[in-house]
Amino acid sequence: MRYYGEEALGLIETLGMVPAIGGADAMLKTADVELVSYENVGSSLVTVMVKGDVAAVEASVAAGSVAAAEVGKLTAKNVMPRPIRGVGDIVSVHAVERSGDAESQPRPKAMGLIETFGIVFVLEAADAMMKTADVELIGYENVAAGYMSVLVQGDVAACKAAVEAGVKAVEAMGASVYSSLVIPTPHPDLATITKIYAIENLLP
Template sequence: MGNSVGMIELSSIAKGIETCDSMIKSADVELLRASTICPGKYMVIIGGDTGSVEAAMKVGEEVAAQFLVDKLLIANVSEQLMPAISSTSQVPTEGAIGVIEFYSVASAIVAADTAAKAAAINLIEVRTGFAIGGKGFVTMSGDVSAITEAIKAAEAASELMVHSVVIPRPLDKLYESLM
């Protein structure tokens, strides 16, 4: 995949599909995710080397024009981020659980990357806007102090946070519901 990730969020689904096509044709990037998100928006996530992602993002911003809602580019992304976004993380089901909720998908992605780099936690999932009113949230596991440290770092690096919690001793049923 490379070491960088870029995301563009648009207010038009049709323009989002056109933007996605232009982005992946413009540079040697991998399409990691392209989908509708609530409420009636479209999101494109690409990965690759930093130069290629930057070039594709520039094209995406130009094509999106007035339909651009949000964007991000993260160089040197945590290796835990993409499995958490694509719900393919294989994490231990022990320890505490941390949850951070945001009004913005981009904020949740930045928070997840920051959290994974800040402390010895395991990202469980980064939920990106679908069926949750366009919000984003991050779930993670680890010991209480690591989760607390990760959440503190993520809150400092992100915007539009709604709330965060640390659950010190979750039951196995809660872990099962998150996997």
């Protein structure tokens, strides 16, 4: 999606993917805003950008910031009421791709996410998650700087059980999970983000 600076721009930036997705979900549910860009910046930073009128964007960023900080580390937030066209061009470099009419898509399943420091721990978490509950592995990401994430989906109870088991499995190895999250009813637009990490897109 091209963004021309025609509306206010709201941004949150987090350390890791899981806080960013949690923040994005809150941003989209809180106010009448539209997801325009999402970027794994590098060095473990992930940025979510939305557009809308100024009041909506301010409410969205406030809610997204709180949600992200509850899960992990929020590194930056901003509301740009009137960005110039050149800024819009930069934002558009990281634009998310929409697929069809959101209303025609099936209702999103609950989502469970775990993020660890290192692949050894995230594989242990993924194994425990899928052995414990009836969940489907839908995504995997190496955010950079060692932060690794897995995403599963299923019903709410299964996702809760899976995430709990994944966290316990990592702790049993003497490590700790950086962030974990269960989203019972993900906003439909999160699919534009999670499809980036879809396993079928990553396999050779």
